Amino acid sequence: MKSLTDTWKLFSLLCLVGAVMLVLVPQLWIVISAFKQDGGAFTLQSRNGNLSLVSEGMTRFSPISSENGTVQLERPDGFSVTFEQQQPGITLIRASEPLELVAGHIGTRFQLTGENVDVLIEQTVVLDIFGNSGAPVLVPEQSGSNILLRHEPKSFLRFQDRRQHFSLQNFREFLTRSTYLEAIKNSLIVTVLSTLFASLVAVPLAWMVARYQFRWRSACIAMITMASVSPPFLGAYVWRMLLGANGLLTNALGLDWTIVGMHGVIWVIVWLLYPLVFLMSLDSFSGVDPTLRESALSLGASRRRSFWNIEVPTCLPGILTGLYMAAMAAFSDFGTPFIISLDLLILPKLVYTEFLNETGGNPSIASTGSIIMLVIATLFLAMQRLVLAGRSFASVTSRKQVLDVPSTGMKWLIYGFAGTVIALAFTPHAVVTVTSFLEWRAGTVTSVPTLSNYVNLFSNQMNSVWVSLSTAAAATALSLFFGLSIAYVIVRKRYRVIAPVLNGLVMTPYIIPGTVFAIGFILAFNQEPLLLTGTWFILVLSYFIRMLPFALKTGEATLYQIHPAMEDAALSLGAKPMRVFMGVVVPMMLSGAITGATLVFLHSVTELSSTILLYRPPWTPMSAVIFQNTVSPGANFGYAAAMAVLMMVILYVPLALVTRKRKSLSQ
Structure with a gap:
């Protein structure tokens, strides 16, 4: 047993060193750059x-x-x-x-x-x-x-x-100049309002799906899950194409209105966020102990009072976690504001411009903005923890909640509400699919059908497809190996210092906006002996470190459900410790591992906020190609639409396989 402890401790120390190099050091470079001033x-x-x-x-x-x-x-x-x-x-x-x-x-x-x-x-x-x-x-x-x-x-x-010299001037300038203050204010407005509106859509829908049994219930959950992996900037372009000043719908309806502006950014982000809030809330509502509600009703409480006093407080951790994840996604979204409104000052776009602009850009100011973004993200996390701190939401139940049969009115309310939400979420998917088969001239879509977009795609851009698939696959393999191993260290070994520090370092990238994370990587790995900027390897490292929390937490949640007695039994029969881990623990963690690996792969393929800063030709992933052909004036969006359709196929196939696997395991 001592050799096992030593082996895992050595592995933990190596992971700790790697986490420091790949998480702390890049952020330290940002801090140093922020305090430097030319x-x-x-x-x-x-x-x-x-x-x-x-x-x-x-x-x-x-x-x-x-x-x-x-x-x-x-x-x-x-x-x-x-x-x-x-x-x-x-x-x-x-x-x-x-x-x-x-x-x-x-x-x-x-x-x-x-x-x-x-x-x-x-x-x-x-x-x-x-x-x-x-x-x-x-x-x-x-x-x-x-x-x-x-x-x-x-x-x-x-x-x-x-x-250069060290100074606080960058922070004074960032917190006093009107341009930067406007960006902070706009970012907070977009984050708060889009998260609020997304919750107003997602939480009631999650409650209805968790409470009632109705036809196409599984299909509803699957469709909303599929909407959660859509490339975010595609929705922005499609809504602008439909509802811009000269959009297809605004012209057809004779409207003197445009979606361009902050209101448009909020509208688009709402339909990107609600699946996150829905899925987290659905799990919480589905796990409510039915005896609590039954006890409240038997004591004379109304259904409304039971809902607000029993169900909502019990589900609060899941709902708040979903809101936090949604807020972070909104706060760090780079593509949507860039496409919907070029004039809207917002932190991710401002940091990107300051870092890359060759005619007036300021990397030190970009680093300062990165620290401001990181502080705001940390405050959001602290607010979530503060609400949940010191409260217990656990319950002990021996049976699952039985789904109710909805009344006729409730059934049509569910169909109407869910149908509207899903239709709005999938509008970009449908429009992109249709426009991928239409000819574009000078940046304008025509009604001429064509397959040239796909011919050009498969003739000229298969390298980008390979880059996306290879980087995502490599990041997924690394996340799967280290996620399961680190989860085992955290849950089973529980080293007094190493385990919590390692857990904190691995989870830190989750609260770091992608643009900030990419700037840290560029500053840290832009010189010898670790000159990685602009290579295939830096994309893999970025995806691996940023998506590792998904693999870690899914593996950790699964491992908590595996009793240590299973390992003890194998050890007592003479099995070697590593064989016990590989032959007993890993197979039992497979369900959570598949879920974590799928999340890592899906998010790696669609990642843009860090990719847009890290990639260099010829290592151009699909997300960058789609984004370039979306924002460039007069570009052929049909070409971008064809690649987007190919990306959606790549995303939905593993998602469908995982959904089928989950269904077979639950039966």
Whole structure:
């Protein structure tokens, strides 16, 4: 037994080290980046022999004077710089401290260094009406302590001090600038309202399905489960195509209205979230001890009072867990706001823009926004735990709840409500399927039927299909192995320190928004010796770490139902400890393992928020291809629709197999 303990402890320590490297270290890089601040940046425009300050993108520097041909700026630490345009294409640069030209500059940029600065100056040339710009000339010359710069007469000059130091300025800027505060406010509004409306749809429907026996009840549960694995950004595009300013339905009905805006984002996200709340609430309502309700009714309580005082409090953990999962999905949703409303400031989109935008982006601000998102996500989790803390919701029952036969009125209410909800949830699926067989011209759908979308898909994009399937399969295999093993350590071994720390580290990625998680991976694995950014491996690692909680928790829940006496019996008969684990424990955990593996695979295939930052060609997964062909102006959405249909087939086949497996096990 001692050898078993030592073996599992060694395995636990290795997993703990891996969790620290893949969970804590990337987030630590984000924290370090958030507290770093460069010296500031601004952009000047040279035109008609004059220089003018372009305020967009200016940070830390404040203009002192701006006259024709001369611009002077200063930052709080006293460093100042003056640009004086002596004639078109020739500018003199003077600074408050001597600057030295670094040799080896290239065509459109050069570097200057000083005691407290490390400056990069870049030129962007303005094209004339014929598309000509001349040679991209940028020639700096040292003139004493000044720099004489020869550049294109019509150009933009970007000045950026890249020397970094630790400061709280990024947090002050993020929490005071109106743009960032607007993004925080909008994110909270979208999260709270979409979760609230999703619960108003999902919780009553879950109660009706859990309480009553009616025709097509199993089909209703299966359809709602299928809706939960739909790629989220597809619904956004379809609803915009139907209800946009020039949408198919708005034009057909003559409506002067558009879904574009915050209201549209909330509407689309509601139909993405309600399956999560429904499934969690359904399990809770189905597990209610029927004797509690019967006792309340026998003591004279009305059905309504019994519902609010007995059933709802008993089901509160499941409902709140569903609401928390839905809130996190809404809070971290990147694709829906990006497609429905490009002008809506929201945290995931703002962090993405700040991190990748090459004309004014700021990785430190992106890291700061990531920490703000992580803090908000943690507060949501703390609120859920606070509501449930110190309360007991357990009951002891010897029998399952018997489903009631609904009255005629209740039956039609169930059919009408469930039918409407399912129809709205599957509207994007139906529209995408139809449009995948229609021809698109200049970004507009026609009524011409065609198979060219599928021909192009199978001719040009099978590599993306392979990338999605291979990364999802690899992540699923890793999650299955480590999820079951770590679940065994947590439930059976219960090491006083290692088990809870390992459990916390493995579950941490669940509360980290995908965009934040991806930025941490890029910062941590973007240099030797672990240069993984843009490779197949970083996608697998990302999916594995982010989806591992699904495999862990399903395995853990199954393991709690397996009595340790089964293992003790095998050990007493002389079986080796590892053989006991592989031959007794793993087969008995198979049901939960299949569920966890399915969830990992489905979510890996549809993942976008982290994928959009991590992938690089040729490792382009299906979700990125669909997203690109959805948001690009004039793109062929029929092509994206064909790939989306293929993705749905890939998703629904394993889901159908798991559903059939569950049904056979329950019989």
